[in-house]
Amino acid sequence: MGTSLDALVRWLDDTLQPGKFRDYCPNGLQVEGRAEVARLATGVTASQALLDAAADWDADAILVHHGYFWRGEAEPLVGMKRRRLATLLTRDISLLAYHLPLDxxxxxxxxxxxxxxxxxxxxxxxxxxxxxxxxxxxxxxxxxxxxxxxxxxxxxxxxxxxxxxxxxxxxxxxxxxxxxxxxxxxxxxxxxxxxxxxxxxxxxxxxxxxxxxxxxxxxxxxxxERYGVQAVGEALAAAFPIEHRFFDCDNPV
CATH class of the missing domain: 3.40.1390.30 (NIF3 (NGG1p interacting factor 3)-like)
Structure with missing residues (x-):
C-alpha cells in the first residue's frame, strides 16, 4: 500500500493548476519528507496542533490549505517556525499546501x-x-x-x-x-x-x-474552509492506494 510523493504532487499540480494563480505563498510541495506515502493527513492550517496529530497517526505527508512561507513574513527560522519545521523534518513528513488553487x-x-x-x-x-x-x-x-x-x-x-x-x-x-x-x-x-x-x-x-x-x-x-482539503484528500485516496484522514484542529475565527 502506498505511492510515491512525486506521483501525489503531479496529481495535485495537474488537478489544481497552481501555475494559473498569483498567490501569496508557494503552492505545492513546501517541505520534502519521505519518498513513499502510505498515509496522508489533511487539515486547514499547518499549525503545530495539526503537525502533532498527523505525526501521532504516523502520517507520511500532510496536505493543507494554509501552509508556510507567506509573502511579507519574517524569514528567520526561529521560535514557532523552527518548531514546526523541526517536527516535519525530524519525522520525515512532507508538507503540501495549496491556497488560492484550493479555493x-x-x-x-x-x-x-x-x-x-x-x-x-x-x-x-x-x-x-x-x-x-x-x-x-x-x-x-x-x-x-x-x-x-x-x-x-x-x-x-x-x-x-x-x-x-x-x-x-x-x-x-x-x-x-x-x-x-x-x-x-x-x-x-x-x-x-x-x-x-x-x-x-x-x-x-x-x-x-x-x-x-x-x-x-x-x-x-x-x-x-474545512471542506475543500477534505474533498481533495478523498479524491487522492480514491486515485492512489493510500489512507487519508482529515484532522479538524478547531479555530473559532
Whole structure:
C-alpha cells in the first residue's frame, strides 16, 4: 500500500493548476519528507496542533490549505517556525499546501464544496472575466430568510454565524467566497446578490452592508474552509492506494 510523493504532487499540480494563480505563498510541495506515502493527513492550517496529530497517526505527508512561507513574513527560522519545521523534518513528513488553487477548483475547491453543502444552484464565477477568481454567485434552491440561513450554517459548521442586515429579508441570489474575503462585498452587490457569505468580517463591512442593503454573513474563516482539503484528500485516496484522514484542529475565527 502506498505511492510515491512525486506521483501525489503531479496529481495535485495537474488537478489544481497552481501555475494559473498569483498567490501569496508557494503552492505545492513546501517541505520534502519521505519518498513513499502510505498515509496522508489533511487539515486547514499547518499549525503545530495539526503537525502533532498527523505525526501521532504516523502520517507520511500532510496536505493543507494554509501552509508556510507567506509573502511579507519574517524569514528567520526561529521560535514557532523552527518548531514546526523541526517536527516535519525530524519525522520525515512532507508538507503540501495549496491556497488560492484550493479555493477556486470548480468541484473540489472550498467555494464549490460550500456551495454544494448549502444547496446553491446555477453557480457562476463572481468575477466572470477573471479565470482565477475564487468567489461564486448562484441561487438558493428555495428562498430563505436570515434566521433560516444562519440555522443551516450553524448545523453545517458547528458555530454561530454573524449576520448583518435585514434578517427577515427573503434571500434568493447568493454570492460567497470562503475565508477572509469580506472585501468582495462590493463585487457581490454588483452581481445582484441579496446576501454575501464569507468567513471573516471587518469594521467597514458592517457599514457597507447596512447602507447598501445587502445581507452579510460571516460564518468563520476556518469553518468555511474545512471542506475543500477534505474533498481533495478523498479524491487522492480514491486515485492512489493510500489512507487519508482529515484532522479538524478547531479555530473559532
Amino acid at each position: 477556486a477548483h470548480p468541484t473540489l475547491g472550498n467555494n464549490a464544496r460550500l456551495g454544494e453543502l448549502l444547496d446553491i444552484r446555477d453557480v457562476a464565477p463572481l468575477e466572470p472575466g477573471d479565470p482565477t477568481a475564487v468567489g461564486n454567485v448562484g441561487n438558493f434552491a428555495e428562498p430563505l430568510d436570515g434566521p433560516a440561513l444562519c440555522a443551516r450554517l450553524r448545523e453545517l459548521t458547528g458555530r454561530e454565524p454573524l449576520l448583518v442586515g435585514d434578517a427577515q429579508r427573503q434571500l434568493q441570489r447568493v454570492a460567497w467566497c470562503t475565508g477572509a474575503a469580506q472585501s468582495y462585498i462590493g463585487t457581490a452587490l454588483a452581481a445582484g446578490a441579496d446576501v454575501y457569505i464569507t468567513g471573516e468580517v471587518s469594521e467597514p463591512t458592517v457599514h457597507i452592508a447596512r447602507e447598501e442593503g445587502i445581507v452579510f454573513v460571516a460564518a468563520g474563516h476556518h469553518a468555511t
